[in-house]
Amino acid sequence: MPVADRLVLALPKGRILKELRPLLTLAGIVPEPAFDDDKSRLLHFATNIPNLSIIRVRSFDVATFVAFGAAHLGVAGNDVLMEFDYPEIYSPLDLGIGKCHLAVAEPAEMIASDDPSRWSHVRVATKYPEVTKRHFAARGVQAECVKLNGAMELAPTLGLCRLIVDLVSTGSTLKANGLEQVEHIANVSSRLIVNRAAFKTRPEIAQWIDTFREAVNAHQA
Numbered sequence: 001m002p003v004a005d006r007l008v009l010a011l012p013k014g015r016i017l018k019e020l021r022p023l024l025t026l027a028g029i030v031p032e033p034a035f036d037d038d039k040s041r042l043l044h045f046a047t048n049i050p051n052l053s054i055i056r057v058r059s060f061d062v063a064t065f066v067a068f069g070a071a072h073l074g075v076a077g078n079d080v081l082m083e084f085d086y087p088e089i090y091s092p093l094d095l096g097i098g099k100c101h102l103a104v105a106e107p108a109e110m111i112a113s114d115d116p117s118r119w120s121h122v123r124v125a126t127k128y129p130e131v132t133k134r135h136f137a138a139r140g141v142q143a144e145c146v147k148l149n150g151a152m153e154l155a156p157t158l159g160l161c162r163l164i165v166d167l168v169s170t171g172s173t174l175k176a177n178g179l180e181q182v183e184h185i186a187n188v189s190s191r192l193i194v195n196r197a198a199f200k201t202r203p204e205i206a207q208w209i210d211t212f213r214e215a216v217n218a219h220q221a
């Protein structure tokens with residue numbers, strides 16, 4: 001199979017991959033064995049479909065690979081899509097996995113004495129500076145963002161900032177770190193994403209969207 005004919009599917013490492021695994025099977029995609037071997041250092045995997053290969057990258061990088069056309073399809077949370085807002089990405093299908101929400105949180109002991117309607121400038125630790133700035137700017141509040149790549153829940157306790165914007169699912173990470181949600185920003189789930197230019201020129205992409213839609217329906221049935 002000439003490389004130019006091959007479709008590349010970009011998948012995130014970590015928790016989404018675990019939830020995605022049954023959907024891949026239902027879609028009839030069987031990656032080569034190294035894909036399921038945590039010790040393997042391989043990043044690009046063949047599948048049982050001759051013209052489809054898989055790359056495994058960090059969740060934020062899935063969007064970048066697809067936006068630049070280096071991968072044709074991918075799976076990313078809409079938290080990532082909101083942060084980058086790439087016009088080159090089309091996200092036609094909610095996969096119904098990776099469900100959580102983006103929220104603003106602050107130390108529980110500060111909530112009683114704080115009035116969010118009086119904020120004019122806030123400092124926020126987050127992995128999502130663009131989403132955070134937009135969220136606060138919508139009501140005229142200027143957000144100074146400190147970019148962290150994980151463990152933002154530590155930031156208020158150590159005096160880096162008072163607020164964080166992060167993903168919340170069960171709420172146990174916030175609770176364990178003495179924080180409470182004060183605002184809901186957006187619901188999050190994982191989406192099948194495609195490169196818009198590739199979608200126009202590669203008819204197989206529309207077929208894959210249908211296949212994944214059927215897999216999602218079968219998974220949820």
Ligand SMILES: Nc1ncnc2c1ncn2[C@@H]1O[C@H](COP(=O)(O)OP(=O)(O)OP(=O)(O)O)[C@@H](O)[C@H]1O
Nearest residue numbers: 014015016058059060077079080098099100167169
């Ligand atoms: N607690 C959660 N519950 C459900 N979905 C989540 C949760 N946390 C993250 N997600 C979803 O999974 C995606 C990947 O998040 P995760 O925290 O696993 O990334 P990560 O592995 O820490 O990222 P990185 O690629 O930076 O290592 C997020 O973009 C979001 O869509």
Ligand SMILES: O=P(O)(O)OC[C@H]1O[C@H](OP(=O)(O)OP(=O)(O)O)[C@H](O)[C@@H]1O
Nearest residue numbers: 150151166167168169170171172173174
């Ligand atoms: O509400 P909860 O159920 O506690 O989930 C929320 C946590 O999940 C995510 O982190 P993750 O576990 O992916 O680790 P990370 O900090 O490495 O991103 C997120 O960043 C929160 O810390």
